[in-house]
Amino acid sequence: MSQTPAASTQSPDGPDSSDSELARFRSEVTVELVKHSAADSDVLWAARVSTAGEQSLEELQKDPERSKGLINYLMRDRHGSPFEHNSMTFFISAPIFVFREFMRHRVGWSYNEESGRYRRLEPVFYVPGADRKLVQQGRPGKYEFVEGTTEQHELTGRVMEDSYRQAYAAYQEMLAAGVAREVARAVLPVGLYSSMYATCNARSLMHFLGLRTQHEQAQVPSFPQREIEMVGEQMEAHWARLMPLTYGAFNANGRIAP
Structure with a gap:
């Protein structure tokens, strides 16, 4: 996991040009069991x-x-x-693209996710770890993933981090100009971390x-x-x-x- 220093604390919508530079990059997900009857x-x-x-x-x-x-x-x-x-409630922190797959599971599940309409989203983004296999081989239903080269891993990390910083800078610029959070969030990528409660x-x-x-x-x-x-x-x-x-x-x- 690679991680730069945490972003500075500020008012909910206040501009801070340093935030895009102090973006945090993570490769892990976290799951906490917060309550259960099971x-x-x-x-x-x-x-x-x-x-x-x-x-x-x-x-x-x-x-x-x-x-x-x-x-x-x-x-x-x-x-x-x-x-x-029985019941189990988990608090999960993961990239948005994980939650979009997660919510395909509808029967027997309840979800509540943090909202980009109501809070200023923090600059925490997903970058694959060194153990993440990068190269897909074969056709759907038969494919497998294999290790990427050092050059592919370096490229992936560099391109993702640059893209994330640019996207978050655009998000900050729109907020600073008075654009609503629910509109400004549209420029943010699915690699942004979100959090949710999931009960099953x-x-x-x-x-x-x-x-x-x-x-x-x-x-x-x-x-x-x-x-x-x-x-x-x-x-x-x-x-x-x-x-x-x-x-x-x-x-x-x-x-x-x-």
Whole structure:
């Protein structure tokens, strides 16, 4: 990750010619689990209500380990609704282009993202890290990414950083002239970092992971963009700690959401 000094503090719309020069460049994404109500026992009481009625509430006091076979059965035979009675809320910081892919996932997800209409957007931009594969080979559905050359990495970083600085300078100029934030933001690129809350349940998260991550246990291949996969990997790590039996069943059954 490369990063220049942080931008100076100033009034929300006040011009500061140094901001474009002090732009920050990042290569990572961050995912914070801010709240949750999610446990393997949630799957069990939801499933057992069909046969036990109110007695299914007893699952709240029992060790879910004793019923991991039921969780595996539900996953294997794709009885999906018991996996919906839980909730996880994440705070995510990533480039705008990641969020535009993210919001293709609509079922079982809720989003609230920071707004360029209501706040002055900060000059924090995405530049691929040295480990980001740059060269695409093959056709859609069969392609792969391979390492770029040192020259390609240097070119990518230099061109991106120059473009970002110019775009942010234009944004500042428009704000200083009194142009509304919702209009001025149009000059900013999708490599700008944004932040959002994303809330989901285990079932919707499994659908997301099945499409947006690559894994050796996956039955169905996926070809995600690396940057959204980075988000998915961090969300997956949080979920695995909250619902280890459900997570294990997901992997054991080919990472196919029920």
